[in-house]
Amino acid sequence: EDKVVQSPLSLVVHEGDTVTLNCSYEVTNFRSLLWYKQEKKAPTFLFMLTSSGIEKKSGRLSSILDKKELFSILNITATQTGDSAVYLCAVEARAGGTSYGKLTFGQGTILTVHP
Amino acid sequence: EADIYQTPRYLVIGTGKKITLECSQTMGHDKMYWYQQDPGMELHLIHYSYGVNSTEKGDLSSESTVSRIRTEHFPLTLESARPSHTSQYLCASRGVVSPLHFGNGTRLTVT
Numbered sequence: 001e002d003k004v005v006q007s008p009l010s011l012v013v014h015e016g017d018t019v020t021l022n023c024s025y026e027v028t029n030f031r032s033l034l035w036y037k038q039e040k041k042a043p044t045f046l047f048m049l050t051s052s053g054i055e056k057k058s059g060r061l062s063s064i065l066d067k068k069e070l071f072s073i074l075n076i077t078a079t080q081t082g083d084s085a086v087y088l089c090a091v092e093a094r095a096g097g098t099s100y101g102k103l104t105f106g107q108g109t110i111l112t113v114h115p
Numbered sequence: 116e117a118d119i120y121q122t123p124r125y126l127v128i129g130t131g132k133k134i135t136l137e138c139s140q141t142m143g144h145d146k147m148y149w150y151q152q153d154p155g156m157e158l159h160l161i162h163y164s165y166g167v168n169s170t171e172k173g174d175l176s177s178e179s180t181v182s183r184i185r186t187e188h189f190p191l192t193l194e195s196a197r198p199s200h201t202s203q204y205l206c207a208s209r210g211v212v213s214p215l216h217f218g219n220g221t222r223l224t225v226t
Contacts, residue, residue, distance in 0.1 A: 102173070
């Protein structure tokens, strides 16, 4: 069974701090790892990391994938109060396995950024 | 960005009622999914579909059912709602190489 574990479960920081969120996974025939940000509504897509793209960056957010050690990190620099949200990590398996096309989500990291 | 729509956004209904949560997407995506999420908890896959007339149960057992008669439409039905069905239901879709995109969800409360 595919498994995704995120840490820490919650994190409280002040504006301007840098945070690192962790995601470790076990999946048969790994295809991709995705990061989402969820505020009060539905998750919104941040990054997708695959074998051909193990590092992504967008503004203050960046993410890397370590396929050998089976983990990914999401970095947020110079945090702002608007970064407060739940950050979700998910993995997808390749075709051929029973979990093809399905995303398995971790439990999320609750990030709170104080002014 | 994918256009995926869920209705209603909020629903309060009495025990025993039959309800259908609607989900439509305009991107022509083959793959569609239903996730259930309780407040502060993780997402659990309850149903998915890889195309018309294809539906599968997800990892979390659910008393709901789904249908996929048209590519763009993936409704979820509860024949007899119970308080234990109170939750947020998120519909999502994706293309061949695109990431999963979610609708805004339906918050269901069964009294």
